[in-house]
Amino acid sequence: MIQMPETDDIRPLINRNGPVPKRIRGLAGNRKAFKANPATRRAYRIAFLIPVLAAVFLSVLLPLLSDPWEESGDPVPSVQARIAASIAEGFLENCLTLSRSDSLCLIVDLVDSLAWISIRGVPVREFPVTRIRLSPAVAGGIRSGSAVRWISGPFAGQKTWSTISRTILHVKKAPRDTLEARRNLREPRIPVEKADVYLIMEYDRNLVLEIMQTERAGLPGILRRELIRSGHHLTRSWRETRRLFSGRLPRHALWIRIGIGRDDARALRRALPKRPGLAVRLPAQEDPGKE
Amino acid sequence: MKSGESNTSPAAGGNGKPAGKSVFRGFVAGLSFGLIAGLLIILLAHPVREGYDGIRFLLSPPDGAAEPADRKEIRRVERRIRTLRIRLDNLIPRSPYMIINTIDHRFLIKSGRKILHEGFCSTGSYTLLKTHDGEQTWLFKTPRGMFRVRDVVHKPVWRMPDWVFVEEGRPVPAPDARERFERGVLGDYAFDLGNGYLIHGTLYPRFLGLPVTHGCVRLGDEDLKKAYTYLGVGARVFIY
Known part of the structure; x- marks a missing residue:
């Protein structure tokens, strides 16, 4: 099991001396870094929830609150x-x-x-x-x-x-x-x-x-x-x-x-x-x- | 900072980048996934709302008895319903009328709701005829709606329209040329519906029940006689 460092520095978990390998770069730059950094995680969650909650509110809750017979x-x-x-x-x-x-x-x-x-x-x-x-x-x-x-x-x-x-x-x-x-004369076709x-x-x-x-x-x-x-x-x-x-x-x-x-x-x-x-x-x- | 010492300050991102940039990247990633999830929710919102409607309907209690004011109102509405029923019933002609079905190529002669006669007919073929240069087109379809018999002709003479000559590859003659007029091809009677459309007889009874005409409605000899018995000038013809 990996021991988490006490500081926010997760660099030692990957490669202390060299640059971050490209293969583990994710959307947030570095998945492990993303997992370890609470500020990034918080930002991710907030940004994710904003459109999701907006969609739920606008397309599910609001139409139910409104009167569909209003016209x-x-x-x-x-x-x-x-x-x-x-x-x-x-x-x-x-x-x-x-x-x-x-x-x-x-x-x-x-x-x-x-x-x-x-x-x-x-x-x-x-x-x-x-x-x-x-x-x-x-x-x-x-x-x-x-x-x-x-x-x-x-x-x-x-x-x-x-x-x-x-x-x-x-x-x-x-x-x-x-x-x-x-030449083109023919019996009418019967549509079946x-x-x-x-x-x-x-x-x-x-x-x-x-x-x-x-x-x-x-x-x-x-x-x-x-x-x-x-x-x-x-x-x-x-x-x-x-x-x-x-x-x-x-x-x-x-x-x-x-x-x-x-x-x-x-x-x-x-x-x-x-x-x-x-x-x-x-x-x-x-x-x-x-x- | 000494060389080889990593940036371990809490303000820095995990991969040696500033914390602000990492947070921004997290935000962008979250927003991207959130937008995708949001779009999916919008697309799937309909069944969710339907389910909610169903639950609300099941849980809602049935309504109570009508108030006296409501009962008065109900009696008024019932009277209105009776009047409306009579008015709607009066729309159905009591005198004989014809219904032509261009889907199954059948016809009915009715009076009120009673069927007087029924049979097969030939209706428009839905053929689009184009001249060789493509300048002129004719669509051979039977028109739909309500028509009135404008005239009933005994032993009608057919004045052939231009498309007859175009269809047969013959030169189109002058409007009053003798070769335009032909006897005996429309049967014993013809009912004029206006705009050149007729209900008439046929030389090809084997095509009854088929969509073969140029827009007119063709009936068999016996059916035509029955139609002549029942339908006069002004009779209504409903085509659908």
Whole structure:
């Protein structure tokens, strides 16, 4: 065991006479010297803790202290029946608002486990929602009543991540003459699509709607799904970090995860515009809107 | 200081350098590692916050009974809900309307929520046709949204647009040239949706259920007859 000298001089431990060998030079100049010198150690610890504590404070503690529902309206009394009624009312109001627009939109009713694509208030494709999962923050928001303010007004789509493309475009060059046209003449190709579908739809007010097919996905489908999920997570984290550096608090996602059939998920991806409107009816304990 | 005597003063760094420099190096090293750790924390903050939300939700007590004032408010909201439901229900046309599904190439004729007829159709192929010099392009897609039948034509005559000639490698004739007009290719009826888009019959029933058209919607002969029975001028057509 090495005996520590009484003074702060640790030079004798390395090489009393010669210079410090290069191989044991670390970030602090000399690891052993660093270990032995309390002042250096203290400086290191303080410097390490400053950004770590700042990161914990800014990205974990402060967002939890802040109100994630702050962007919408006045508070309402936190009573379950009142909340359920207000959620049902808000949902129907949102459906009505969306029906005024010409664009296709998505309506998700988590109480009746139904979703549909709507044009001008007319449901053109309805499908059952077989799996529903809400993020703890959304579930807590329903209980506390904050979600009522959150769903006041339809959500506006921001970005969609998906395992399938929105359109399959074929590019065709016009023939020079009728001979070339005749040569190129062939029967139309029948598109056979068996790809597994997974969608992440980002909306305003921090809503992330995750749509996955209920059918069991194959290995390529699972890999693509995980790739999309990781890509989305990294993009979101990077956005939050940039937000943090620009002096604003990061916001954590309020996600809703639903499972629908593969064909319906594909129809959603292909039919909806790039920034689709969305109305969601959140489940509540006592729901006067349910018939 | 004698020669060969090492600098042993407490103010000096361990490797013979001044203590200030050593402390500075320690500070820089700590700051570097701290920044890396901080960035990692920021990237991983989301699951931590989610976990906290979950714990907070589990520990929060359920809410109590509604106050009398709340009950009054609930009754008001229930009345409003009923009104909204009626208003939303009224948006669904009672007269026959058509829904065209360009994803699965199917169509429905409905009245209210009742299905009157359904079948297969052909819709836009999503082909981008480019002229040889690349100056002009056409995208053959069926438009989406709500349309109204502007006109119903019996035994329609097709006025061929420019892309027909470009696609066949033929010279594009004058707008009113005789060779632009062709009879019998659109079936017995054509429903005009505006902007040159039609719902019409087809000479190629084997392509029904496939994306093969230049943007129009093609129906089989029997389906076209049914559509003619149900849909008049002004009928709504929803395409998605």
